[in-house]
Amino acid sequence: MIAIVDYDAGNLKSVEKALTALGEQPLVTRDRKQILAADKVILPGVGAFGDAMERLHQYELVDVLREVAAGGTPFLGICLGLQLLFARSDESDGVEGLGILPGEILRIPECEGMKIPHMGWNSIDIRPESRLLAGIPNESYVYFVHSYYLKAAEPETVTATTEYITHIHAAVERGNVCATQFHPEKSGEIGLRILKNFIRL
16 A cells, blocks of 8 residues: 655645556555555655645654654655655755755755746656666656755765756655655656556565
């Protein structure tokens, strides 16, 4: 069973719909026992880093998610879900993230003629050893919506990058934990293939 973590963040329904299209029966839940019993766990989300961490604390999910990551269950963060896996974000000074992976979330710098948030399709440069992106052609286009980006502290965890004003770490993997800044559930056939890879982990 795949648990989609429910902490009142946007985008849960589109992730649920994409998994259902792949023949899965995901469970949207914030129940500790259900999350810890799941075969796989997905932390999706759109919104602000600080608000999201506040809700994760409110629903007593912070320690649960750390336990999932430490326990070896395949765990996927999507968009804001990727950002929450790290220690801090420029978006919310003083707010501590989950700290599951080392790195920080920075604001995309202003650039004349370029829009922030970064919204739309961008190609990703994929490292061939990625399990989540296995079989995905390099320079495939995926869908992004974000104003902040990941700068991972461990280059070896970065499995895909993209360029938009700056160099963006678009996907990471370490052990059972993987995450994408882009939205696989909104990235058409390529995105469904990525989700299928996660299901097979």
